[in-house]
Amino acid sequence: MKKGIKEFCMCPHCTSSTKKVHSYKFRRIKHSVWQERTVVLSFKQRRFYCRKCNRAFTEYTKGIDRKNTTENFRSILLKNMSRASLRYTMDNSNVSSSTLYGVLNENHLKQEIDWESQGEKFTLGIDEHSFRGTRMALTLTNITKRKLLKVCEDDRIETVERFLASTDKQRINEVCIDMKRGFLLAVQRELPNAIITVDKFHVIAYANKMVDEVRKVIIGKDFKARRALFKGKERLHEKEKLKLEFIFKKYEKFPALYEAYFVKEKLRDFYKSESMQEAKRKMKWLIIFCENSNSKYITDFGGTLKRWKEHILNHFVQGSTSAFTEGVHTKIKMIKRMSFGFRNIQNYIAKISLAFLPFLLINHHTF
Helix, strand or coil: CCCCCCCCEECCCCCCEECCEEEEEEEEEEEEEECCEEEEEEEEEEEEEECCCCEEEECCECCECCCCECHHHHHHHHHHHHHCCHHHHHHHHCCCHHHHHHHHHHHHHHCCCCHHHHCCCEEEEEEEEEEECCEEEEEEEECCCCEEEEEECCCCHHHHHHHHHCCCHHHEEEEEECCCHHHHHHHHHHCCCCEEEECHHHHHHHHHHHHHHHHHHHCCCCHHHHHHHHCCHHHCCHHHHHHHHHHHHHCCCCHHHHHHHHHHHHHHHHCCCCCHHHHHHHHHHHHHHHHCCCCHHHHHHHHHHHHCHHHHHCHHHHCCCCHHHHHHHHHHHHHHHHCCCCCCHHHHHHHHHHHCCCHHHCCCCCC
């Protein structure tokens, strides 16, 4: 017997000791990468036979499990996947797609939200983004700490409620949402004490949509006019100002176009209010103006402002917006382009979650 090699081995089934070697098997396990080359551990592993329970088993080797990669190699794969596409990682690491997806999903299942690290009080961001075409996924963020909390596979009310029920509710003092009634109802049911704020960028985007609907009816396909109408008044250069003056004069028989633009600019001015009192006064005036318009698009917009008035005004309590959440969506789009899209929602969520995970949290062993 060679020095250092154990003669006896304990049976994992009945815990009795045996020294009868049943067979040998040679294993090749990917362990690390050195100078862009894969380091492979090649060794002979013994299989013992237990006379007590009449079963064969493989001896335990420290740091080695049944997989064909070590934990160290899997951590290297995770780091590579967090910075590059799955296809690129697969080709450069010389591993199969099943190995790669297995490592990815195994890592995702280990991830849990540490609520204590989210802060004593924080603002929760709830928004949706496109996974594939019209199929939406749910994005949940900590706006205060600027962290992605979770990506859910759909944006149904039940999914939102299930997530909110699993949270540390005492820590969430505000929720920032868009104007989706399902989100509002879910938050009101699960977090009755939280302030609900409608994100200002979604409100302004809704105003731009209203302007665009009016433009389509009156002007038609003039994309230069669309750009000038959408742009903030203070950011217009001289040519765009002249363009707008020409448009309003040309279509002066259709006052709805100027009214829609005027409402959009007044809404932007509303968000510059320095106090809640000033904001309430401007909001009241804006709703009255919209209700007295002859355009259905503008009156409908006024009705939306009226229904969501309380939650729109809550912006002036803490000044919270979904800017960070939208930034998360921008990074998600970049990941989707880099990966040439996804078909499996679980692989998609695992890849997105990994991309937002700090490298320090990905264990890297060098045993």
